[in-house]
Amino acid sequence: MERAYSLLTVRSADDAARVIEGIASTPTPDRYGDIVEPLGAKFRTPMPLLWQHDARAPVGQVEFATATADGIPFRASIAIIDEPGTLKERLDEAWQSVKAQLVRAVSIGFRPIEYAFMDDGGMHFLEWEWLELSLVTIPANSEATIQTIKSIDTTTRAALGIGGGHVVRLSQPARARASKAFVIQTIHRENQQ
Structure with missing residues (x-):
């Protein structure tokens, strides 16, 4: 099975549902020089969401995915x-790691x-069977970072007397450089209460 790392844009982090949204694959070359064409993906959902590409460590499901040229x-x-x-410990670790931005990337497991x-x-993968999506710590793609985490359970939190949600925005991912060095992004907090 091949693996390709890519951008994880978490747009929502809902503690009640533990839902994340992002980008599973982009046509940007990874640090190995490979390109995985998004429009070449063949898959069905639900699909396994794994922890660090370990088939013995599932943590959830990919519920929705749609391929575009970009x-x-x-949604998982x-x-x-x-x-x-x-x-329970593995599931909680996965969720807490994503929310704390310790795990900021995803990787696709696929069959060419x-x-x-x-x-x-x-290699340029033109058509491929997408088998799993993994939450991973170290991406091969220099653009593989979380850009936004937004709490969407503000109504529920307010009803429970807990402060409103907040948005955490990370700086824009660096464009791939010739050295394809890993770039650590700066965190900016907004709407803190």
Whole structure:
């Protein structure tokens, strides 16, 4: 199975539902020089959402995805269970890591169907079967960072007497550089109460 890392734009972080939204794949070359064409994706949802590409560590499901020329926007949920144990700990760790911006990227696991070798040595995956999406710590794509996390449960929080939601915006991802070095983004907080 091949893996390709890409942009994770978390637009919403709802504690009650643990829903994340983002971009699963872009046509930007990764640090290995490979390109995975978003419009070449073949998949069905729901699809497994894994923790760090470990097939023994599922954390949720990809519920929605649609391919565009610029990328594949997706919506996924991290499961919630109340029973104490290893599974609860893994699910809570995954959710807390995304919210705390410690895990800021996603990676697709796929099977190539049609591909071509490029002059620079990379591969251009024209058609591929998308098997899983993983939350990952270290992306191969220099643009693989979370841009926005927005709490969407402000009504519920207000009803419980908890302060309103807030938006955290990260600076724009750096464009791929020749060295394709990892760039740490600056965090800006808005609407804090």
